[in-house]
Amino acid sequence: MLKIKLHWQILIALVIAIVYGLFFTEYAYLVTWMGELFLRALQMIIIPLILTSIISGVTNIGDAGNLGRLGLKTISYYITTSLFAIVTGLVFVNLIKPGVGADLGLKREVPDLAASSGDLWDIILRMVPTNIFEAFVSFDILAVIFFSILFGFFITRVSSKSREFLTTLFNSSFEVMMKLTHFIIRFTPLGILGIVVGVVAEQRENLVEVLGSLGKYSITVLIGLFIHSAITLPLILRTIGKVNPWKQFQAVTTPLLTAFSTRSSSATLPLTLNAVENNSGVSNKISRFVIPLGA
Secondary structure (H helix, E strand, C coil): CCCCCHHHHHHHHHHHHHHHHHHCHHHCHHHHHHHHHHHHHHHHHHHHHHHHHHHHHHHHHCCHHHHHHHHHHHHHHHHHHHHHHHHHHHHHHHHHCCCCCCCCCCCCCCCCHHHHHCCHHHHHHHHCCCCHHHHHHCCCHHHHHHHHHHHHHHHCCCCHHHHHHHHHHHHHHHHHHHHHHHHHHCCHHHHHHHHHHHHHHHHCCCHHHHHHHCHHHHHHHHHHHHHHHHHHHHHHHHHCCCCCHHHHHHHCHHHHHHHHHHCCCCCCHHHHHHHHHHCCCCCHHHHHHHHHHHC
16 A cells, blocks of 8 residues: 655645635635644643653753753854844845735734833743743743753752652653654644645635735745755755755655644644654754754
C-alpha cells in the first residue's frame, strides 16, 4: 500500500480545502470543527510540553557553564535573525510602498503599541510570575519558560539521589508528551483541512476585492519571506551551522506548512520539536531547550 508522506498529505489537504471553501461554502460547517479540535489539541499540550522539555533539557545539559554558553548562543541567534527579518521588511516596504491605494475601509484606532507593550524592564518583570499556576492558566509562555529554566537548573544543585529521581521523572514525562504529540500529528491534514476551509469560506465574498486591492501588499510580503527563507537563513545554515539548507528545509516541511496554515508558531511547537529531533538529528538536549525559547 502506498504511504504518502505527511507533508504531501498536508499539501493535498490545503488544495482540497481551498476548492471546498470556494465552491461548497454553505457546507463549510461540516469540516471546520476538525480545525478547531486540532488547534485545541495542539494548545492543550503546549504548556506541559514546554515545562517538561525545558526542565529535561536543562538537567541533561548539566553545569551552569554549558547552560550559559547555550543560552548566549540561542539568544544571539534569535536576535540576529530577527534583525535580518526586520531590515528585510523595512527595505521592501519602503521600496514598494504596499499601503498606497490599499484602503479597504479596514482602518481602525488602536492603542499606542509602545505604551501597551511596556519597556524592557516591564518585560523582565513579566518573566517572573507571581503565581506559576496562574501563568499556566493564562498561557504566559515567557513566565513558564523562565520558571522551567530555574527549576531545571536547581535540580542539578540537589543531592544526587533527588537529582537522579527528578531527572528521570521529567525525562519520562517529556517522552510521554512526545508520544501524545505524535498521536496528534497524525491528524494534521484533517486539522489543516478544517482550518483552511473555514478561512476561505469566511472570506469568499471579499476574496477578489481583497486580492485586487491588497495584491501589492501580498507581493511585498511574499518577496520579504522569500528573501529571508531562501537567502538569509540558508546562508546562516551553510556558513555557521555547516548544514545543507535544502535537507533542513525538507526535514521541517511539516511544521512549516502547519505554521502557514494555522498562523501560529506556538501551535506548531510540538511538530517542530518532533521534526528537529527525528528528521534533523538534533540532540534532544539542545532541542528541548532551544525550540521552546524560539516559539
